[in-house]
Amino acid sequence: MNSRTRALRSLIRLHKTKVDQAKAIMAEALAREHAARGQVESNQAAIETERLEATSGHASLDDFRQWLPYGQEAVERARSALHVAGRASDQARETLMQANADLKAATSILDRRVEEEKEIRNRRELAEIDDLSRRVRMASG
Template sequence: MMDPRMRGLQALIRLRKTEVDEAKSALAKAMAEENAAVAYRDRQHALIESEQREAAAGRTSMDDFRQWLPAGRAAVERAERAILPLRQASDQARGVLMQANAALKAAQAIVDKRLEEEKEIRERREQAEIDDLSRRNTPAST
């Protein structure tokens, strides 16, 4: 049977594991949003390069490209600005996960220490019983 302190510690471990799972989920979501924003920015940048190649190859006019280029650059800049807060959110989510992992590790260390203490107590009791039985079964010297 588990004592109340150990039951409380086990409940704390379950809570900490839930926090770690939630932090992992939040980090995955933040990373996905950041990665999507980076991919969008890269697509906008690739579009500029593609349009530039089209104009250089003569498939579109250079005037059309020059007129379109400011809009293309503006799209890249907007995409670039959108990445910063998403990167900060990912960093924050990473920090929350690290804190949740540290809290879980600390709680587990307390449980491990408590289990080790209980094991040592059991071993001392067993040794005391063995010593007691040994003393009883040893004939008294005269």
């Protein structure tokens, strides 16, 4: 194996590390996005629960009207956090896609290089066999 092939193998190991890191970051980003989505749903459910309590007579409508802006504000904050988390997930996805593309490109180059080295070895072997055949013919002829 020559120095170019060793360098390509090192590059591939580096790209595999980057892919692994990108996968970990992606998993974290998706977990944060999932948690943010859950918070939005929880806050929306709280508004609905409070509304049902007020309309069923278990709580006063005035209390609900006073609380509602806080509930809506909590929903908006949660939606904002979800938006930020979604952007982070999108960025992590792009980073992972690029890391995978880089790995694939380096692997493809290495595969071509290994194939070229194999062809060179095969040609040398055939040349040696041809040379031996000529020597045998010349010696016996």
